[in-house]
Structures are given as structure tokens and as C-alpha cells.
Amino acid sequence: MTTPFRDVRMTGFGPRIPVADVLTLLHQRVQPLPTESVTLDQMSNRILAERVLAPVNVPAFAKSAMDGFAVHSADCPGTVHIIGESLPAQPFPRRIAPGEAVRIMTGAPIPAGAEGVVPVEQTERSGDQLTVRVPIPIGKHIIRVGEDVTQGTALFSPGWRLRPQDVGILAAIGVGTTTVIRRPRVAVLVTGNELLPPGEKPEGFHIVDSNSVMLAALITRDGGRPATIQRIPDQPETIRTALAQAEADLILVSGGTSVGTEDHAPRVLAELGELAVHGIAMRPAAPTGIGFLPDGRIVMLLPGNPVSCLCAYDLFAGRVIRRLGGQSWEWPFRSQVVPLASDVRSVVGRVDYLRVKVESGQAAVTAGGPSSLSSAVSADGFVLVDAHQELLPAGEMVTVYLYA
């Protein structure tokens, strides 16, 4: 599937690679990163790289599930004598005999000899005398040793995404650090002599770089760590140096990837390593390029047009980041299935990425071409027109992937 390098500058692309083939290539060549160790405060949403067996029973001692009184079953219902109390971490120190009860709090250790707990609401107290109004079967309201987690149980397997409660149970079993897939470091290189840094005002023929802030937000959303953001001029040597030096697992290059005279990134990438893909059968983002450096770093050449950049990110770069990070590479988007508001024409063999707004229960394509970021800003999500589809007629049910 690798395409030998052909300089397309000012001659145009040759045959474009189908989107499906690009996805197959990426799925084969991109694998989860090595692992790292993290502490509890950093575990949420991370992908486990190890199997976790419970090293202890939870609870390690029988404890009360209720605020009430620890009693003998044979005494209930009936009247018993309160001889002390059991508080969390302050157990009642001796065995209780028939006719005796111990005041107990939720979570406190069950005194030796006690067979059950009667909730405070089902008792009446007068001094040290306690009247239990209900029968208390053996084991009632007692949390047994290992009832929550039994020592030796496999709690989690590699690949599991840790949710808040999962981090909680790791704390409960005494785990303080665990091994997870490392978060991908992603470098962003924005090329373009016309670009001003975000935060400045557009002036004359200079425009403000909007892709870097958009990409940084997307990378973070997908669990990546934006490493460096560099704006560099459209010069082969500068691009070469920046690619060679970027300390990252993935380098996203924005701009300079097409067929213009100033589009140097594909040639530089081919010289430094491998340009595996350049020119994809899709609209927008056809000029997208994908390659690999000899040390394994992945390079994705995203078009400079903001919508093309977003499209190439959604279709390819986001998936690569999630896969590097050990996550599913499927889209994290919610989706909705609604009828299309009007006809959409495409070309067989090409995938189209439509920005749509869901209005009155229908998906309407928003105004604006690939240079119009407003077409994505005014959209609720996107619809893909598959390669085999030439026409999506109005009323056709389509899946809208909602922008997150």
C-alpha cells in the first residue's frame, strides 16, 4: 500500500488512496505505546496495562452495614442489655454473651459473639435496656469478610479503562500505583509564512493560526498530551529540522501538504523516512499525508484549511491517538440517526465529510467549503458519505456523529 514518492507539486495528485485502505494501514502499523506507572490521582480514564488481583479481602473484618445494635439472634425480638459500643477502628473489646447488645456504627467491627445487627430505627432504648422489635436472623446487616472483594479475585484485565469507581476500589485494596498505557505525546507543527500566533489580530495578508489551538483541544480530548506547538515557515530545511527534532510519538503537521510550490512537507517526510500515504479519496482533506520516521514516530500531514484539518483529524489522527493510548479507535462521539434534509451528491470511490446541523429532526448540510471553519462551527456534527454512494437523497436516514 506504500506509495513510492512522486513529487506532486504543481502537477497534481495521481490516483488517490481509498479511505478504507488508509484505515487498514493505520490499524496495522499503529500499536499501543509502552506502559508507565501512575499514582491514584492520575488513574482516571487511563487504560490499564496489567491484570489486577485483589491482594486482600475487602472488608478484612466483619462489619456492620447499619447504625444500630449488634445482638444475638435468639434474643430478638426481646429486651437486651447494652454493654458498650463498637465504633469504626475502635472495636468492642470482648465477646458478647446472650442477652447482651453493643451499640454499633455503620462500618464498625462486629463484636465477637454477635450474630446480627438491628437497625436503630427498629429498637427502643431506655437507659441500658434495649427493646428490639423485630427478629434478627443470623448474619442480618453484617458485611462478611471479603464480601465486597475476595482476596485473589481478578478485578481488572489489561485494556480496561479506569472509571472513578474503579480508582476507588484500587485505593480500597491498597493499590497506590498501577501500570497503564502511556499517554501519546503529540507535537503540532504549523507551517505557513502567512500565519500569526493565536491571540494576535489578523492583519493585512496575514491570518491567525487557528489549527494549533483546535488540534491541541482535540488531542487532549482523545487522551493525548500536546507536547510542543511550533509555528514554522514554509521552508524545507525548517520542516526537516522540526520533524527530526520533535520529541513526540506522533507529529501532526498542519499545512504545506498539498500540491503547491510551497508544499514541502511530503517531500521532506519521504526523504527523512517513509511517506506511506499522500492523497486520499475524500473530500475535504484529500491532500492528507501519512508517514513514519525510522525511529517509529508517526507523522500525519494535515491540510491547512481548518475544516480539512478537522476532517483529517477526525478520520485519522484522532484514531491514531486513541490507538496509541490503548483506547478503542472508534469515534468517541455520540450519534443520532435522522433523515437528510436535502439531496447530497458525491462521487463513487470518494468519502465525503459533511458538516450538518440537526434542525427539526433533519440533518441539514451547513454552508461553507473546507476553508470555512464556520461550516463546522455552525454544525452539530458530521455525516460521512461512503465511498460507494453517489447520491444521498433527501429523507435518507443518515448517522450524525455529534461534535464533542
Added chain:
Amino acid sequence: MTTPFRDVRMTGFGPRIPVADVLTLLHQRVQPLPTESVTLDQMSNRILAERVLAPVNVPAFAKSAMDGFAVHSADCPGTVHIIGESLPAQPFPRRIAPGEAVRIMTGAPIPAGAEGVVPVEQTERSGDQLTVRVPIPIGKHIIRVGEDVTQGTALFSPGWRLRPQDVGILAAIGVGTTTVIRRPRVAVLVTGNELLPPGEKPEGFHIVDSNSVMLAALITRDGGRPATIQRIPDQPETIRTALAQAEADLILVSGGTSVGTEDHAPRVLAELGELAVHGIAMRPAAPTGIGFLPDGRIVMLLPGNPVSCLCAYDLFAGRVIRRLGGQSWEWPFRSQVVPLASDVRSVVGRVDYLRVKVESGQAAVTAGGPSSLSSAVSADGFVLVDAHQELLPAGEMVTVYLYA
């Protein structure tokens, strides 16, 4: 709806407040926080507090949508003379006459006089001679001034959650900072003499605090900022001091909220401010308390049992955090509608929070009571049994809210 304080310690709750009433109270009394100013790198996922009008046209100059040649329409198809080039931020300096063409890159300024752009793929070049193979109507492949964003357009309204592309367009129009709702600062106070800090191993009758790490992850998920996490003993004075001093918009107290002798938090809260709710008609998490301090800080008393804590968070605390932060307080969870695997009994008037696993397309309640965090760890999500329901029979279609 405010309940006058009644000391329920070791006597049990009185009538419990319906979940729906608690939600009404919270919705009325919790309002979005004041605003703050943030820079572009912090805008993603924030809630706008201002209306954003575009101060400029994007683009501010007519530019090319393609790599190709700027031409006169009347010359196409036909042969023209290449007289120079227009690169981004390096426009061709003079007007082009009929019969002339200028090589142009995507995004470069359209030279004066040019009427359209012919893509490089539709041309043949021989030295300075260019053969254009297709007609080029006026305006073809030219991005007009203001085509993406017209100066003065209202781009966003207050309350809008900024997505990555929205941050991009703000950069493009020259916005460097914007006003958003402040992220709620949330303090977590964990009470319990039996608790060891997360990261330690459980020992003897001491257990490890798992709620603080779980709550910190939940708070972050919902856009809050975990401020301080404090573990404090079950002493009224310590709780009073911690409540009084917590620098936060919301204080979550874990543990010590029920009817045991060591449950001081409700009384302390009633003394310092207002205990608006204590005892809710739900299972688990019935002992949940909610109140307000005189300076407006919100206090939520969450049960110490980990599942009860999670339940009270999901039903109330998460909603409060999202509402304080200007977000919708609806659940951020994906959901699935599937049949219930077996009968579930409840009590009319009470809301039940069931942890369920979705297996073979059915929702099966997981094993374990409110002290068993494993019941939430082994679950894919939760199902609510509404207050009016006494029995959910096997096969009943239920909505499973998937844990995120």
C-alpha cells in the same frame, strides 16, 4: 421544603424527602457561578458567558481555494502567459491583464484583475505558457472577503460550550481571551477515624479511604476543580473548622452523615448555616444531606459507603457541579434501553439506584450492597427505579445510564 433541624442520631430519620423535591430545591437554589477570563489554550469545553461578535471579516482579503493559477474567465479554456506568483502573505504586486495568469497557492491573495482560479490539475504548462483545459467562471475557486465569517456576525451566545473548532474560529477572528463561567472549586472532606490515606494498605480495623479519589475523578469529569481533599476525624469541632475554612463553591463531605453517634456533620451544618435536606427517599444514599452556609457555599453530605457516595454524587452532587459551571445538569452519560434480566422490587415513594451489567442485551443487577463498591465496578451503568414503581418485572424495558 427546608426541614427544621432534628437530631436523628441513634433515633432514626423521620419522613424522608422525595428525590424529585430535592432536585427542585437544588435547581432553584443553585445558579451558575460568576465569570472569569481565559486564554485560547484554556477555552475548550468551557461555557461562554458573553456574546461573541466577529470583529473582522474572515478572510479579510479574497484568496484562492486551490493550488493553481489566477486567470481571467474570458481566457479559459485557452493559453495564457504566466507572469508571476502569489504566495500566502506574498501577494503578486500588480494587476493582471487579459491573457495573463499568476501561479497561486491555496490561501494566497487573489491578484487584482483575476476573476477565477484554475486548479493545477486542469492545466498544462510549458515554460511561461499555460494551457487551461476548462472554462473558469467568474469567482471560481475564489474565497470571497467575509465568506467564512462576516464582520459583525454573532458567532456564539452565552451558555455555549466551546468545542475545539469553536476555539479555532475565535483564534481566527483575533480573539485571545474570552469570558466564561468559572469552574466550580469543590472541596472534599472525608470523615472517619478508621480511614487511611489512599495509597496505603488496609491494616487491622483501618480501611483505606476510597471515596476521595473517586470523588476527585468525578468532579474533574463534570468540569469541577477539586480544590482541597482533607481527611478529618469524626469530631464536631474538626468538622466545623473544616467546613468554615474550606475555600470552595461546593463542599462534599463524605461520611458521618447518618444516624450513628459519630454522625456529626448534619448537626454541625445546621449550626453553621442551613441543613435544607437530610434523609432522602432513595436507596442507597438515604442519609444524604444538603445545606448552605451563610456565604452561599453549598454543602453536600454524602454517605461514607462507597456506592451510596457514588449514588448521591450521580443524583445530586454531579448535577450541582455542572449547574454551577454553567453546563446542563442533565446526566452526561450515554444510555441504552434494554430489558431487565429479572424482577426488581422497590417501595412506592422511594427511588432505587441499581447497578447493572448489560449482558446478552439484558440489564442484570450486579451483586453487592451499598458498601460493596464492587457492585459498581462490575456494573456497566445504573438504572433508576422511579418513586411510583413497586415492581419492575423481568423483561421491562429500562434505561441504563452507562458509567463514564
